[in-house]
Amino acid sequence: MRAVRLSAVNRLEIAEVPAPVPAGGEVVVTLRAAALNHRDVWIKAGQYAGLKWPCIPGSDGAGVVTSGEAGWLGREVIINPGFNWGADEHRQGTDFTILGLPMEGTLAEQVVVPQIQLASKPAHLSWEEAAALPLAGLTAYRALMTRAKLQPGERVLISGIGGGVALMALQFALAQGAEAWVTSGSADKIAQAVELGARGGFDYTLPYWSKTASPDQFNVIVDGAGGPGFEALIDLAAPGGRIVNYGATRGNPPGFTMRKVFWRQLTILGSTMGSPADWAAMVAFVERHRIKPVVSEVFPLAQAAEAFALMERGGQFGKIVVRM
Amino acid sequence: MRAVRLSAVNRLEIAEVPAPVPAGGEVVVTLRAAALNHRDVWIKAGQYAGLKWPCIPGSDGAGVVTSGEAGWLGREVIINPGFNWGADEHRQGTDFTILGLPMEGTLAEQVVVPQIQLASKPAHLSWEEAAALPLAGLTAYRALMTRAKLQPGERVLISGIGGGVALMALQFALAQGAEAWVTSGSADKIAQAVELGARGGFDYTLPYWSKTASPDQFNVIVDGAGGPGFEALIDLAAPGGRIVNYGATRGNPPGFTMRKVFWRQLTILGSTMGSPADWAAMVAFVERHRIKPVVSEVFPLAQAAEAFALMERGGQFGKIVVRM
Numbered sequence: 001m002r003a004v005r006l007s008a009v010n011r012l013e014i015a016e017v018p019a020p021v022p023a024g025g026e027v028v029v030t031l032r033a034a035a036l037n038h039r040d041v042w043i044k045a046g047q048y049a050g051l052k053w054p055c056i057p058g059s060d061g062a063g064v065v066t067s068g069e070a071g072w073l074g075r076e077v078i079i080n081p082g083f084n085w086g087a088d089e090h091r092q093g094t095d096f097t098i099l100g101l102p103m104e105g106t107l108a109e110q111v112v113v114p115q116i117q118l119a120s121k122p123a124h125l126s127w128e129e130a131a132a133l134p135l136a137g138l139t140a141y142r143a144l145m146t147r148a149k150l151q152p153g154e155r156v157l158i159s160g161i162g163g164g165v166a167l168m169a170l171q172f173a174l175a176q177g178a179e180a181w182v183t184s185g186s187a188d189k190i191a192q193a194v195e196l197g198a199r200g201g202f203d204y205t206l207p208y209w210s211k212t213a214s215p216d217q218f219n220v221i222v223d224g225a226g227g228p229g230f231e232a233l234i235d236l237a238a239p240g241g242r243i244v245n246y247g248a249t250r251g252n253p254p255g256f257t258m259r260k261v262f263w264r265q266l267t268i269l270g271s272t273m274g275s276p277a278d279w280a281a282m283v284a285f286v287e288r289h290r291i292k293p294v295v296s297e298v299f300p301l302a303q304a305a306e307a308f309a310l311m312e313r314g315g316q317f318g319k320i321v322v323r324m
Numbered sequence: 325m326r327a328v329r330l331s332a333v334n335r336l337e338i339a340e341v342p343a344p345v346p347a348g349g350e351v352v353v354t355l356r357a358a359a360l361n362h363r364d365v366w367i368k369a370g371q372y373a374g375l376k377w378p379c380i381p382g383s384d385g386a387g388v389v390t391s392g393e394a395g396w397l398g399r400e401v402i403i404n405p406g407f408n409w410g411a412d413e414h415r416q417g418t419d420f421t422i423l424g425l426p427m428e429g430t431l432a433e434q435v436v437v438p439q440i441q442l443a444s445k446p447a448h449l450s451w452e453e454a455a456a457l458p459l460a461g462l463t464a465y466r467a468l469m470t471r472a473k474l475q476p477g478e479r480v481l482i483s484g485i486g487g488g489v490a491l492m493a494l495q496f497a498l499a500q501g502a503e504a505w506v507t508s509g510s511a512d513k514i515a516q517a518v519e520l521g522a523r524g525g526f527d528y529t530l531p532y533w534s535k536t537a538s539p540d541q542f543n544v545i546v547d548g549a550g551g552p553g554f555e556a557l558i559d560l561a562a563p564g565g566r567i568v569n570y571g572a573t574r575g576n577p578p579g580f581t582m583r584k585v586f587w588r589q590l591t592i593l594g595s596t597m598g599s600p601a602d603w604a605a606m607v608a609f610v611e612r613h614r615i616k617p618v619v620s621e622v623f624p625l626a627q628a629a630e631a632f633a634l635m636e637r638g639g640q641f642g643k644i645v646v647r648m
Contacts (some may be wrong), residue, residue, distance in 0.1 A: 090564030091589040226582040240414030248582035254578040258550035258572035261594035265415040268592040270585035 003108030004304045004322075007054040009046035010256070012305050017056070020104065020112040027068030028032030030079060033131035033298075034106040035060035035322045037164065038249065041311050043101055050102060059099045062121055062130035063324075071114060076121040078283075079106065079113055081135045082273045083147035089275055098135075098273065105130075105303060110323050119279070122287045132319035133286065135273075136164035139246055139281035141221055142274035144169050148244040152177030154219040157236060159229070161201065162189040162317045165246060167294045169222045170198060175289035181218070183209075183269050192317050210235055216264075225250040234260050235241070244269040295317030327432030327492055328628045328646075331378040333370035336629050341380070344428065344436040345445075346611040351392030351439050352483045353401060357622075358430040358457035359384035360644045361488065362573065366448035367425055372437075374426060383423045385430030386445055386454035387648075393439060400445040400582060403430065404570050405459045406597045410439040413599055422459075422597065426620075433648050443603070446611045456617035456643035457610065459489035459597075463570055465541070466598035467546055468493050472568040476501030478543040481560060483553070486513040486641045489570060491618045494522060499613035505542070516641050519620070534559055540588075558584050598631065618642030 007013040022028050023048065040057040042048045044073025065072040081100065099105055099113065109300040118232035121130045143165070144150050156173045160166050161182035173180040174197045182193045184203040190201030202209050208231035221233050227250025238241055243266060261268065274282065285291070296316035299307040300323055307320050329339040344351050364381040366372045370592040383405035389396040403423065410417025423429055423437065447452045467489070469472050480497045484490050485506035495506045498521045506517040514525030526533050532557035545567040546559050551574025558581065561567055565591065585592065598606065609615070620640035623631040624647055631644050 088564060092563070114640070191488060226580075230582075239416070243481045245582060247584050247586060250584050253580045256554070256577045258554075258569060258576050258594075261592070262569050262571060262596050266593060267597065268585070268594075270582075270588060270590045271593075272589065316502050 001109040002301060003053050004056060004301070005055045010044060012044060012308060014302055014304060017108070020109055020110050020124045022068050025066050025116070026112050027072055028110050029061060029063040029079060029110055029119065029258070030066040030110050031061045031063035031106055031108065031324045032127040033062050033143055033324065034058045034322045035131045035164075036307055036322070037135050037310050038311070039098065040100065040107070040309060041317055044308060048101065052102060055101055056104040056108050057100045057253050058107030060131050060133070060134045061111055065118070072115060074120060076116045078119045078130050078134055079111070079120065080138070080276065080279045082138065082279070083114070083117065085275045088166050089277060090274065092275075101282055107322060109301070111257065119283050122283065122288055123289050124287070125292060128291050128298055128321045128323065129203050132295050132322055133165070133223050136319065137293065138279055138288060139165045139272065140168035140222075140276040141174055141285065142278045143244045143246045143269075143271040144220070145281070146274065146278050147269040147271045148222070148242045150178055150220050153179070155179045155181070155217060155238075156220040156222065157183065157218040157233070158183045159183045159204070159221070159223045159233065160225050160249070161193045161198070162186065163224065164319045166222070167318055170196060171293075171301075172285065172305070173289050177220050177283070178220070189317055193240030204232075209302055220244070222246075226253055228254055229249045229256070230255065234266065237264070237266050238283050239264040240266075242267045242269055244271050249250045256288045295321050297321070298323050325432040325627060327380045328367055328382065328625070330504040334368060336368060336632060338449045338626055338628060339438060339638050341432070343434055346436050347488055348390050349438050349440070350390050350436050351396055351442065352434050352436055353385060353387045353432050354390040355385045355387035355432065355497050355648045356451040357386050357648065358646045359455045359488075360383045360631055360635050360646070361459050362403040362635070364424065364633060368632060369395050371502065372425065376426060379425055380428040380432050381424045382429030382431035383459045384457070385435055390434070396439060396442060401442045402439045402445050402458055403435070404462070404600065404603045406462065406603070407438070407441065413564050413601060416599075417439050417598065420618045427641055431625070431627070432644060434582070436613045443607050446607065448611070448614050449616060452619050452622055452647065453617050455618050455645055456488070460492045460643065461606050461610060461617065462603055463489045463631060464492035464496055464597065465609065466494050467568045467570045467593075468544070468608075469593040470547070470598065471595045471603070472544045472566045474500050474544050477503070478564075479503045479505070479541060480546065481507065481542040481557070483507045483528070483545070483547045483557065484511065484526055484549050484573070484623055485517045485522070487548065488643045489548055490546070491642055494520060495611065495617075497614050499609070499615055502544070508605045513641055524628040528553055528556075530565055544568070547569075550577055551575045553580065555579070558590065559572070561588070561590050563588040563592075566591045567573065570595045619645050621645070622647050
């Protein structure tokens, strides 16, 4: 089969590799589409724990089961990219791994996964949309719903709109009946978010941007950036509010103003990926509200290098999908 | 009546002042004992928002109702030091104030407070113990129980043992059936905490003290210090654990390692004082478990300056009480 193969730092090729063989409890999914995540870019750049070369990256995939136990044969599926969460809903166990390293990933014509990772592809989604859902949807759902417990009528701020998790969080927040606002460094992306239903947005590249917003106004803030901008998010949180963070693409905050946190009774929630229960709840929520993940661009497998380059530039609004 | 009067930065005197007069809904409590908090020291040093001179400090008091509406007359009471919390359990409202600034406080022979601030003095407590309870008990209860929701059998770490809130948190944690550990800069204080029931303690003045503890071991961490030591607390939190912070006596942490928080699914809970519901639950918990606040030293009102000096040195183990 053909697959994206990473054989050294920033060495990406489309290679012919042996088709994967399922073991007990496993199935072969013949993929129709896969999607990229920041994780894939970091793996390509050699900046991820547990690297090994060569490897096939890719955590997101949708396709048809073509080998394995009878119950799933021929069914259209999406794949839960989080493996071996463990028994504790509060946190992943030490055996937790993510599809696409160390296990061979979805940027290939076929992938082998344990049958328990499968869910039926939501019928209202195209293959591209279905492939765009798993990792971003799971991460956004746990952050916003399981961890921050967003309630209807609350005001939510989502930083860095345009990224896959941020956009899923926006769509989930709107479906939950919240009033959603966004931040971005791009006026275009803010405008696109408003078209999706956001009430408005803030350009965080403007000096003192957070002063133009009223302080103390957001019940829930969803952030995947961290970095120097995190302090402004603390200022914008309503007293008693929750800030949920699922990443630090801008690095660590250079400080932490404790008094703002304790005096204003804030809660800061770390979150990453999600449990099998989060996964099941997310897929059901997407089906119930007929949510369609935003797909920014679709590339054929042969042009996977261009898909990676687009994500490296940060030019996308939504998920970058690879079609098999 | 006689009272501690602060008339300028670090100017403390025992003065004869007019006895307070109750308005509608208010009572006069003739105090038998009062207790100090860090807040009083900061007010004396001129380091507190909303300062006014002269003022009578003191948030903690226990005594007998000697004037006001009939229902409370003659009863032995303690005083909830948090006024006007408001309707939202998640956070205090903008009208929230603490007894002892701007309202005249308890370091006096009498104090006037709204009747709704009163609770019956728990029968198992001496006057000194009763005066030691309110502010520290309320703060510790909200932090440990309402916010961190400590469960029986969990492992809890309490930083800076010896302070009033930390000691109440230790006693509450033990009553809740948790396994409690402490930190201190003093081996003596750790030994005293172990006598109270702590399993053990760590001297945070030792370099790399937190490396001598196993990482990832505490389900709940209670901290009122912040500062450079906060990072070590993050390392000691179990994945999925909660760190509740109620103060920053050591200043702000100089950084914030976001990845440790999101990847390990930590929750950081800011907490301060407590609601009327927290107050009622705390008093009931203290009565049910017959908890006696630790009193470090008792001074007569005439020696209130020495009581402040002891707190300024940080030499206490438990509450510093002033007897009227």
